[in-house]
Amino acid sequence: MNWDDFRQAFSAARNTMNQANQVANDMADMLDGRLKKVSSYRLAKLKRQLRDFNMHTGEWKDEK
DSSP states (O other), X not given: OOHHHHHHHHHHHHHHHHHHHHHHHXXXXXXXXXXXXXXXXXXXXXXXXXXXXXXXXXXXXXXX
């Protein structure tokens, strides 16, 4: 793999990650007001991830 191939693959990967992030944001918008319809298992998984998010500052806690 030459340098140009690497850069092209890296750019494609970055584009894919950006698209996945946008889908995650779109899904969060769709869930707004509908969390009571989500299974308790999935809600618990989300809550575990959100414990490191400070809603007052809008920032994630630094991982040590």
